[in-house]
Amino acid sequence: MSRILIVEDEAIIRTALRRLLERHDYRVSEAGSVAEALELDPQRFDLVISDLRLPGEAGTELIARAAPIPVLIMTSYASMRSAVDALKLGAVDYVAKPFDHDELLETVARALHQQAARSTEPPDITEPGGNAQPMIGSCAAMQVVYTRIRKTAPADVTVLIQGESGTGKELVARAIHQQSRRAAAPLICVNCAAIPETLIESELFGHEKGAFTGASAARTGLVEAADGGTLFLDEIGELPLDAQARLLRVLQEGEIRKIGSVETRHVDVRLIAATHRDLRALSRTGEFRLDLYYRLNVMQIDLPPLRERDDDILEIADILLDKACHRHGREGLRLSRASRRTIHDYPWPGNVRELENALERGVILAEGHLIHPDDLGLSAPPRPLAAPPPSPDRGADEPGDAEEDLSLEDYFQHFVLEHQDQMSETELAQKLGISRKCLWERRQRLGIPRKKSPRRSAG
The missing domain is CATH 1.10.8.60 (Helicase, Ruva Protein; domain 3)
Known part of the structure; x- marks a missing residue:
């Protein structure tokens, strides 16, 4: 349900507009001026509808302050000049008062649809070399990732990114950092699996001179180096238990203590962690602290495998x-x-x-x-039963490909019909070497209904 903020100083118009929108299942809040709207934080809404003439500041002031939330301007002075000026300043659209109800609802729906489309665009990432480019991919699973990045980045909470090795977890961490309020501060990336266990506490939290053999000088840890910014801990499942305890204190108290020191130092760090392992399962075997897992898993982003x-x-x-x-x-x-x-x-x-x-x-x-x-140089066997990719230069007169596709589909249909009474969907997918999603899609395309397995007796 979309949330809309109405900014209008005339109570009668404001109430009528709220009732109209609520009848069409929108959640509505009200403000009588730009100052009141700012107190409600317009960025918490999906759309702002503001009158042009307001006491104090003009409604167009909200365009920049609410960004990236779209602002729809209302004006009783239905001149093209005021409308064009509002659009030049970045208003998503305008409506003239007195407005037609159907026209207003259509304009609101269009603005919300455009905002939703922009919200799922891949975020831009600035690489260490300074080049900015968007994340690649438009499949449904990645659309979910983009939406979660957009909503999570400004919230300044701890994030846990889960996904197989090589799926781009560091790219997601960079996108979150660069869209957050800490974007101007440093992003420190650490691969916990790449640091020897005997050195990882020193690397993360620092040490004093003489704290251990070889500590010939004091060292600032990476947590302290990320003060004011973001710390990205990749492969956090490999972190030793002692280091986990220290990290938990950073999250709980915002404090670090160097090895060999009796003094603590306050740090302001946002933590983003990533892993390809099941941290909850590791906590059951004692390899990962359950209290740390709960601290890390405030927001979770799951990256799909390729x-x-x-x-x-x-x-x-x-x-x-x-x-x-x-x-x-x-x-x-x-x-x-x-x-x-x-x-x-x-x-x-x-x-x-x-x-x-x-x-x-x-x-x-x-x-x-x-x-x-x-x-x-790919040595592993190809994935079975995968549909051939669309090719722009592929002609319609290539019977060899069509026959191959037909034989694969015949095999798929025969296998599913023969075994679906004895196997679950997961078992069928595993036997065919495809995902459950792919199995469902092929069922739909080939018109193979899914049979409900009979209930097994409890005895």
Whole structure:
């Protein structure tokens, strides 16, 4: 249910507008001036509807202060000049009073739809070199990720990113930091698995001179270095228990104490953690502190593996290929049709990182203008039963491909119909080598209904 803030100094108009919107299932709050609207924090809403003429500041003042929330301007002075001026300042649209109810509702719905579409656009990420580029992918699972990033970034809470190795957890952390209020402060990235267990407490929390053998000088830890900014701890499941206890104190009290010191120091750090492991399961075996898990898991973002992003694989491959060609001075290389099929059907256990490495190999080994499957060096078997990717240059008169697709679909239909009474959906998907989502999609496309398994007796 969308939340709308009405800013109007005339109580009769404000009440009538609120009732109209509430009858159409909008949640509405009211303010009589720009000052009152700012007290309600317009960024908490999905749309602001403001009169142009208000006591004190004009309604157009909210356009910048509510950004990126859209502002719809109302005016009883239905001149094109005031409307154009409002649009130039960034208003999403305008309506003239007295307004037609249907027209107003249509304008509100359109503004909310446009805002929702913008909200799910991939966030831009500034790389260490200074280049800004959006995250890649538009599948449904990534749309959820983008929405969670947009909502989480300004909240300044701890975030736990979960996903397989190579799915881009650090990119998500960068996107959150760069869209947060701490964007101007440092982002410190630490891979907990890459630091020896004997040194990790010193690296994170620092030490005093003489605290242990080899500590010839005092050292500032990475937590303190991130003061005022964001600390990203990748592979936090590898953090030793002693370091976990120290990190818990940072989250609870905002304090650190260097190794060998009796003094504590206050730090203001936002923590983003990432892992490919099940931290709750690790807590049951005593490998991870349950209280730390609860502190970390305020907001959770789950990254899908590449094999579940069928719609994105080839788009990602094309972008990574362009970068690899540029690095090696081989502009103009492209993937053959067979290579595109191989890339689409391969299960990618190493996710985007493995795809990037395969394309790098292909650019180096290709001898013509095309990269062939052998150049990619993929050793694992391709994912079975994956649908072939759409190809713009693929003709309709290629019977070989059609026959192959038909045989795969026949096999799929035969296998599901024969085994669905004895297997669960998860077991069927595992046997076929596909995800449950892919199994459901193929059922829909081929018209194979899902049979409900009979209830098993408790005895």
